[in-house]
Amino acid sequence: MAQKTIAGVNLEVSDEGYLTDPSQWNEEIAKEIAKEENIELNDKHFEVIKFIRENAESGLTIRKVGKSGIVDIKGFYDLFPGGPLKMSTKIAGIPKPTSCV
Amino acid sequence: MTEKKDTQVKKVAMICAKGTIEDVYATLVMANGAVMEGMEAKVFFTFFGLDAITKKHMNKLHTATVGNPAMRMPGGLPFPTLLGAIPGVEAGVSAMMRSQMDKLDIPPVDEFLDMITAGGGEIYACKLAMDMFKMKKEDLSDHVIDVITIGDFYSMAGGEGSQVIFT
Numbered sequence: 649m650a651q652k653t654i655a656g657v658n659l660e661v662s663d664e665g666y667l668t669d670p671s672q673w674n675e676e677i678a679k680e681i682a683k684e685e686n687i688e689l690n691d692k693h694f695e696v697i698k699f700i701r702e703n704a705e706s707g708l709t710i711r712k713v714g715k716s717g718i719v720d721i722k723g724f725y726d727l728f729p730g731g732p733l734k735m736s737t738k739i740a741g742i743p744k745p746t747s748c749v
Numbered sequence: 750m751t752e753k754k755d756t757q758v759k760k761v762a763m764i765c766a767k768g769t770i771e772d773v774y775a776t777l778v779m780a781n782g783a784v785m786e787g788m789e790a791k792v793f794f795t796f797f798g799l800d801a802i803t804k805k806h807m808n809k810l811h812t813a814t815v816g817n818p819a820m821r822m823p824g825g826l827p828f829p830t831l832l833g834a835i836p837g838v839e840a841g842v843s844a845m846m847r848s849q850m851d852k853l854d855i856p857p858v859d860e861f862l863d864m865i866t867a868g869g870g871e872i873y874a875c876k877l878a879m880d881m882f883k884m885k886k887e888d889l890s891d892h893v894i895d896v897i898t899i900g901d902f903y904s905m906a907g908g909e910g911s912q913v914i915f916t
Binding site for chain 2: 707709710711712714720721722724725729730731732733734747748749
């Protein structure tokens, strides 16, 4: 476990940089984490992030996000290039999903 | 002491030569897992593996109920091979397996290929096996980019941090 200051807030994060307490998350933090991943967040990103935060408990998969009605899977990859599920969950301030699909 | 240097896997080239549920899904899970992690993935289907990309068969794959010592009854008792030979048993067991997978959000084969190709993964069919089974490109699903030789496939498989995986 590590401490990290993101957007002026001191946060507990996992070794891979995932927030351990999702309730500490806010949009400024999201933007900051996204910047580290070279992603500039827009409204579409935040729609997806909202869905991800709301469904964090239910075992997220790329397939679920693809069926959310917000983006299809291709769109999800386009929004978060190079690993959409692991990146979006990191930005959304929830633990890294353990799913293989 | 020598310094240990790990090269990260950046690309997987997978060859799937068998057409049972477990063999095909092993390939699909690994290929999809690769694109999910931001890696490059190319899959080459050959021999009975072609079933996985054949429109007619792709969503109706079976698992072997005969000659499969790991097969168990629900509850864990061994599954007698003779029982597996009864007509319809293999289809029933296979349907059950597919429905179990669906509950875990593991999609049917065609949708799984959608996911892999949406992430940039590439699907190829083996020319030799196609000729052998007298198949045409039209028999294959639209996910298939091209029908190629194994040599063509190897020529795409190189690069630092790339691995060839056979299932």
